[in-house]
Amino acid sequence: xxxxxLHLPTLSVQEGDNSIINCAYSNSASDYFIWYKQESxxxxxxxxxxxxxxxxxxxxxxxxxxxxxxxxxxxQIAATQPGDSAVYFCAGNTGNxxxxxxxxxxxxxx
Amino acid sequence: xxxxxQSSRYLVKRTGEKVFLECVQDMDHxxxxxxxxxxxxGLRLIYFSYDVKMKEKGDIPEGYSVSxxxxxxxxxxxxxxxxxQTSMYLCASTPAGGPNNQPQHFGDGTRLSIL
Numbered sequence: 001x002x003x004x005x006l007h008l009p010t011l012s013v014q015e016g017d018n019s020i021i022n023c024a025y026s027n028s029a030s031d032y033f034i035w036y037k038q039e040s041x042x043x044x045x046x047x048x049x050x051x052x053x054x055x056x057x058x059x060x061x062x063x064x065x066x067x068x069x070x071x072x073x074x075x076q077i078a079a080t081q082p083g084d085s086a087v088y089f090c091a092g093n094t095g096n097x098x099x100x101x102x103x104x105x106x107x108x109x110x
Numbered sequence: 111x112x113x114x115x116q117s118s119r120y121l122v123k124r125t126g127e128k129v130f131l132e133c134v135q136d137m138d139h140x141x142x143x144x145x146x147x148x149x150x151x152g153l154r155l156i157y158f159s160y161d162v163k164m165k166e167k168g169d170i171p172e173g174y175s176v177s178x179x180x181x182x183x184x185x186x187x188x189x190x191x192x193x194x195q196t197s198m199y200l201c202a203s204t205p206a207g208g209p210n211n212q213p214q215h216f217g218d219g220t221r222l223s224i225l
């Protein structure tokens with residue numbers, strides 16, 4: 001099957017620091033990727049997406065980087081805030097569906 | 111704003127029961143999906159539907175069926191519940207177009223326990 005995974009299951013950062021969450025994928029045919037945020041007791045919430053014709057995309061306080069050579073993408077969160085504490089996971093498309101990573105649990109230390 | 115509503119947040123059922131999980135979206139989306147989410151495994155696709163009365167199997171359809179009689183409603187059915195179906199179930203939807211080239215809108219999930 002397809003493999004979309006995350007490098008670290010947990011990450012702790014100080015409030016105000018930048019966070020970097022990583023994700024690897026295995027299918028070179030994947031051409032669309034999404035980052036989701038999942039807070040406790042809630043469903044996944046869309047953060048940002050990127051298509052394979054780009055290597056960087058920026059949103060509000062978030063940046064996604066895509067390295068197709070090594071099949072890696074990352075989510076950068078600038079000036080991390082307590083409200084950013086959640087599980088973050090990536091998804092990549094293959095065939096007619098998405099495959100999801102297992103998630104990194106981000107804890108922001110005040 | 112898109113709203114995907116799952117009828118129950120928590121559900122406890124017994125082994126062998128027939129279980130219905132309901133999902134409704136209010137944005138006239140064509141595509142709807144059912145996933146289960148287990149620790150360490152990520153979301154896994156059970157079934158999806160791209161139109162009324164249409165359905166496609168995902169990666170783990172065994173033990174499940176689905177029903178889509180109306181565009182806004184997508185039901186997941188556990189034909190005879192077993193303990194290994196204890197999980198968080200998530201419903202999602204997307205507008206018309208490919209099911210895998212746009213973000214999915216998720217409900218808040220149903221945590222199902224089978225005793």
